Amino acid sequence: MSALIQLAGVSKVYDSGGLAVQALDEVSLHIEAGEFVALMGASGSGKSTLMNILGCLDRPTDGRYLLQGVDVSDLDTEELADIRNEQIGFVFQNFHLFSRTSALENIELPLLYRHQRRLSARKQRKMAQEALEMVGLTDRADHHPNQLSGGQQQRVAIARALVNGPELVLADEPTGNLDTRTSEEIMAVLQSLNRRGITIVLVTHEADVARHARRAVTLRDGRVTSDELAFGFAPGQPAWQSTATMKLGAEVAR
Ligand SMILES: Nc1ncnc2c1ncn2[C@@H]1O[C@H](COP(=O)(O)OP(=O)(O)O)[C@@H](O)[C@H]1O
Numbered sequence: 047m048s049a050l051i052q053l054a055g056v057s058k059v060y061d062s063g064g065l066a067v068q069a070l071d072e073v074s075l076h077i078e079a080g081e082f083v084a085l086m087g088a089s090g091s092g093k094s095t096l097m098n099i100l101g102c103l104d105r106p107t108d109g110r111y112l113l114q115g116v117d118v119s120d121l122d123t124e125e126l127a128d129i130r131n132e133q134i135g136f137v138f139q140n141f142h143l144f145s146r147t148s149a150l151e152n153i154e155l156p157l158l159y160r161h162q163r164r165l166s167a168r169k170q171r172k173m174a175q176e177a178l179e180m181v182g183l184t185d186r187a188d189h190h191p192n193q194l195s196g197g198q199q200q201r202v203a204i205a206r207a208l209v210n211g212p213e214l215v216l217a218d219e220p221t222g223n224l225d226t227r228t229s230e231e232i233m234a235v236l237q238s239l240n241r242r243g244i245t246i247v248l249v250t251h252e253a254d255v256a257r258h259a260r261r262a263v264t265l266r267d268g269r270v271t272s273d274e275l276a277f278g279f280a281p282g283q284p285a286w287q288s289t290a291t292m293k294l295g296a297e298v299a300r
């Protein structure tokens with residue numbers, strides 16, 4: 047079985063006014079279908095650059111990226127757009143909702159961009175309603191974003207990310223603009239999606255947020271400096287970062 051995501055020696059060099067900035071430096075990473083990965087690291091460590099590559103929004107300068115076994119560098123612009131729309135759901139820190147349309151209409155948008163398998167208006171409405179149900183917000187279908195709290199807006203954005211039934215959800219600091227309690231709620235929503243089998247890669251610089259994931263990958267200066275799996279994972283338990291877990295690991299190894 048091949049991994050959902052396979053990065054091999056992926057580098058990204060930006061040209062910043064004649065100056066070369068190495069944002070990613072030979073990153074190799076495998077992520078299996080069904081994983082929940084927190085991508086961590088200080089500001090400037092390359093997290094967003096990596097997410098852009100994973101989301102087929104940008105290409106590596108060097109190295110290979112296989113998504114579901116397909117080398118995305120072989121795909122043309124339109125094929126990449128289809129992958130972004132139908133196989134990947136994006137969630138952002140600032141929600142990125144259209145303010146003049148209802149929650150339900152925001153969620154329907156990715157369905158309108160489909161090139162293949164166009165759907166009837168009725169089917170679209172039904173799929174948007176189902177996505178809204180997955181994030182527990184059915185009673186707010188007709189509300190506009192400014193009539194919703196930050197946490198509710200992020201739920202709508204997550205529903206929009208889900209509506210095409212993606213295998214992979216990429217979330218770049220989805221709780222960055224939310225208070226602690228609301229962040230916990232959003233992480234619970236992401237966990238419930240992961241339990242349904244959706245692969246999640248989440249960028250955060252907060253350990254409190256990352257502990258909801260099952261695996262934490264840390265970047266520093268564009269390189270992976272640690273990659274830890276939470277064994278004995280339980281919600282609310284910072285398993286991968288606790289010294290108790292590390293000690294336990296050492297004892298098992300002995
Ligand atoms: N479009 C760009 N042009 C030039 N440099 C960039 C660009 N995007 C990011 N960088 C640089 O690449 C490095 C990694 O940035 P980024 O991936 O945004 O880090 P993070 O998301 O971890 O804060 C930083 O040094 C940043 O300044």
Ligand SMILES: [Mg+2]
Pocket residue numbers: 093094095
């Ligand atoms: Mg960033």
